[in-house]
Amino acid sequence: MAKPPRPSASPSHLLYLLSLLSLLIIHLSTTCVLADSHFEGFEADDEDEALDSADSLQFSNLRSPPVSQSESPPATTKLTPSEPDTATADPTQSGTPDHPPTSPDLSKPSSTGFDYWDEDEFEGLPFLEQHQQQPSEPSKAAEDAVGPQDPSPDPKSTPAASPAKRSYMVEIVCGSFLIMFAINYFTGKRENENIALAWAAKFATKESIFEKNFSLLGVGEGEDSPLLLKEGQNVFKFYASGRRYCQGLLATMELKSRHDLISRIYNLIVPCKDEISFEVYMNDDAMDNVIFAVAKKKAAKGMQKELRDLQRFAGLLPPPGGRKWVAEELSVISESKEVAGDMITEAVLDQVFGEKAFEKFGKGFISMHFSDQHPGGHSKMLLFKFTLPDVNNMADMTRLVSLVPYYIDLVGRYKISPQARSKTEAARAKAAQEAHKELQNARQEALQKRKLERKKMMEEAEAKLGAEALRKKEAKERARQMKKSMPRMKMTRGH
Known part of the structure; x- marks a missing residue:
C-alpha cells in the first residue's frame, strides 16, 4: 500500500520560521552587547598593553604638580584594571567612548592635573585622590541607584493639605472664641x-x-x-x-x-x-x-x-x-x-x-x-x-x-x-388644722415606709438563709407563739 504524499511547506510557514530565528538572533546579540558594556574591565590583553604603553609615555613627559592643586581642566577618564574598587563600586559606569552615559562625572575636576597615573611611580597621589573622593562616591552610587528625585511638591497643590487647613481653621475659631469670651467677661x-x-x-x-x-x-x-x-x-x-x-x-x-x-x-x-x-x-x-x-x-x-x-x-x-x-x-x-x-x-x-x-x-x-x-x-x-x-x-x-x-x-x-x-382668723385656724393633718399624714407615711423597708430587708435575709436555719427559725417562732398563748398562772402564798 502506497504512502500518501507529504504536503509541501507553504511560503507563509517559511516566513514565520525565519522571523522567529531573526528575533532570537537579535535578542542574543543585545544580551551580549549589554554584558560587554557592563564588564569592560575584562578586555583583551593586547588592548590593555597598548593602553599601558601609552600611559607610560604620557606620564614620562609630565611633571608632577603639587599635591595642593585642586583645579584642572576637565578630561575624560577611562577605568583601567588597576582600579578595581571604583569599577566595582558603580557597575553602571563605563570607560569606553562607545557608551558615554556610563562614563564618570565629567563635570568633576581632577585634583592632580593629569588623567592617568602609575601606582608604582606616584605612591602618595592615588591614596589621597581615593581618600578625597571616597565620601562622595557612596552618595553618587545611591543617587544612581535611586535615580533623580523629583522636587518637593507644593503643599498647596496637594489634596493632603486640606486636613491641615481644616485643623488650623478649627484652632483659629477656638482661639477667637476664647478671646471674645475673655473680652466679653470683663466688659x-x-x-x-x-x-x-x-x-x-x-x-x-x-x-x-x-x-x-x-x-x-x-x-x-x-x-x-x-x-x-x-x-x-x-x-x-x-x-x-x-x-x-x-x-x-x-x-x-x-x-x-x-x-x-x-x-x-x-x-x-x-x-x-x-x-x-x-x-x-x-x-x-x-x-x-x-x-x-x-x-x-x-x-x-x-x-x-x-x-x-x-x-x-x-x-x-x-x-x-x-x-x-x-x-x-x-x-x-x-x-x-x-x-x-x-x-x-x-x-x-x-x-x-x-x-x-x-x-x-x-x-x-x-x-x-x-x-x-x-x-x-x-x-x-x-x-x-x-x-x-x-x-x-x-x-x-x-x-x-x-x-x-x-x-x-x-x-x-x-x-x-x-x-x-x-373671718381671717377662722380661715387661719382651718389652715392650721389642715397643716397639722398634713403633718400627721406625712409622719404616718414615713412610718409605713420604714416598716415596709424593714420587712423587705427581713425577707431578703430569710431568702439567703439555708433550709436548716429556716426550719430552726420557724420552730423557735412556733414555740414563742405557744408560750404566748398559754395562760399565765400567778403563785400566791397560802395562809
Missing part, C-alpha cells in the same frame, strides 16, 4: 457693676430715699462700710435697717449675665430684663392679718398658682364699682375686699397705679406682695419686685422705690375691722 462685668453703682448712687447715698427713711445703710456698721454686697458677677445686695415697724430691708439686684458670652447671645434671642426685689421683714406685732398682692395680669396668675399663701387664703378680685381702681394691665389678689380697698389708696393711684400714672411711671413695675403667712423663716413680710432701667435713666423708678417706705408705714399702722378679723 460685661464692668457693665453690671456700673448699673449697681448707679442705683446705689441714686437711692442709697446722702439725701436719698433710703438715707431719709433708714438709719443704717450698707452691710457694715461704720461710715466707710460698703453699700453693696457683691455675691456674683450679676448679683448685688443692699441692706438697710433702723426704721419703725420693721426689722430691716434687703434689696437684691439680679442683672443679666453680661459677663457670659453664651448667656448674652441667648438674651438676644430670648430678651430678659434686669430686676431688683425688696424684702421687708416686718415686726410680729406691727402687721395684722393681711394677705394682698398686686401684679401684672400674667404674673398674677402665676403667683396665685405658685405661692401657697395666695393659693390658700386669697383670690382674684374684680374691679369694684363707684371708685377709682388700678390700671387695666394690673390684677389684684386679696383675702378680702376690705383689705384691698384699704391698701389701694388715692395717693397710690395718683402716683403709680392709676391709668395715666401707670403709663408714665409704672413701666418698671412687676409685682407687690404682702403676707402674714409667708412660708419660710420669717412669716410677716412685704415683697416688691421692679425692673431696673439703664444707667442713665435711674430716676425713672423713683416713684416705684418710694412705694417701699410708704407701705411699711401703712401696713404697720393698719388694723382690720372685727368682722374681717373673725
Whole structure:
C-alpha cells in the first residue's frame, strides 16, 4: 500500500520560521552587547598593553604638580584594571567612548592635573585622590541607584493639605472664641457693676430715699462700710435697717449675665430684663392679718398658682364699682375686699397705679406682695419686685422705690375691722388644722415606709438563709407563739 504524499511547506510557514530565528538572533546579540558594556574591565590583553604603553609615555613627559592643586581642566577618564574598587563600586559606569552615559562625572575636576597615573611611580597621589573622593562616591552610587528625585511638591497643590487647613481653621475659631469670651467677661462685668453703682448712687447715698427713711445703710456698721454686697458677677445686695415697724430691708439686684458670652447671645434671642426685689421683714406685732398682692395680669396668675399663701387664703378680685381702681394691665389678689380697698389708696393711684400714672411711671413695675403667712423663716413680710432701667435713666423708678417706705408705714399702722378679723382668723385656724393633718399624714407615711423597708430587708435575709436555719427559725417562732398563748398562772402564798 502506497504512502500518501507529504504536503509541501507553504511560503507563509517559511516566513514565520525565519522571523522567529531573526528575533532570537537579535535578542542574543543585545544580551551580549549589554554584558560587554557592563564588564569592560575584562578586555583583551593586547588592548590593555597598548593602553599601558601609552600611559607610560604620557606620564614620562609630565611633571608632577603639587599635591595642593585642586583645579584642572576637565578630561575624560577611562577605568583601567588597576582600579578595581571604583569599577566595582558603580557597575553602571563605563570607560569606553562607545557608551558615554556610563562614563564618570565629567563635570568633576581632577585634583592632580593629569588623567592617568602609575601606582608604582606616584605612591602618595592615588591614596589621597581615593581618600578625597571616597565620601562622595557612596552618595553618587545611591543617587544612581535611586535615580533623580523629583522636587518637593507644593503643599498647596496637594489634596493632603486640606486636613491641615481644616485643623488650623478649627484652632483659629477656638482661639477667637476664647478671646471674645475673655473680652466679653470683663466688659460685661464692668457693665453690671456700673448699673449697681448707679442705683446705689441714686437711692442709697446722702439725701436719698433710703438715707431719709433708714438709719443704717450698707452691710457694715461704720461710715466707710460698703453699700453693696457683691455675691456674683450679676448679683448685688443692699441692706438697710433702723426704721419703725420693721426689722430691716434687703434689696437684691439680679442683672443679666453680661459677663457670659453664651448667656448674652441667648438674651438676644430670648430678651430678659434686669430686676431688683425688696424684702421687708416686718415686726410680729406691727402687721395684722393681711394677705394682698398686686401684679401684672400674667404674673398674677402665676403667683396665685405658685405661692401657697395666695393659693390658700386669697383670690382674684374684680374691679369694684363707684371708685377709682388700678390700671387695666394690673390684677389684684386679696383675702378680702376690705383689705384691698384699704391698701389701694388715692395717693397710690395718683402716683403709680392709676391709668395715666401707670403709663408714665409704672413701666418698671412687676409685682407687690404682702403676707402674714409667708412660708419660710420669717412669716410677716412685704415683697416688691421692679425692673431696673439703664444707667442713665435711674430716676425713672423713683416713684416705684418710694412705694417701699410708704407701705411699711401703712401696713404697720393698719388694723382690720372685727368682722374681717373673725373671718381671717377662722380661715387661719382651718389652715392650721389642715397643716397639722398634713403633718400627721406625712409622719404616718414615713412610718409605713420604714416598716415596709424593714420587712423587705427581713425577707431578703430569710431568702439567703439555708433550709436548716429556716426550719430552726420557724420552730423557735412556733414555740414563742405557744408560750404566748398559754395562760399565765400567778403563785400566791397560802395562809
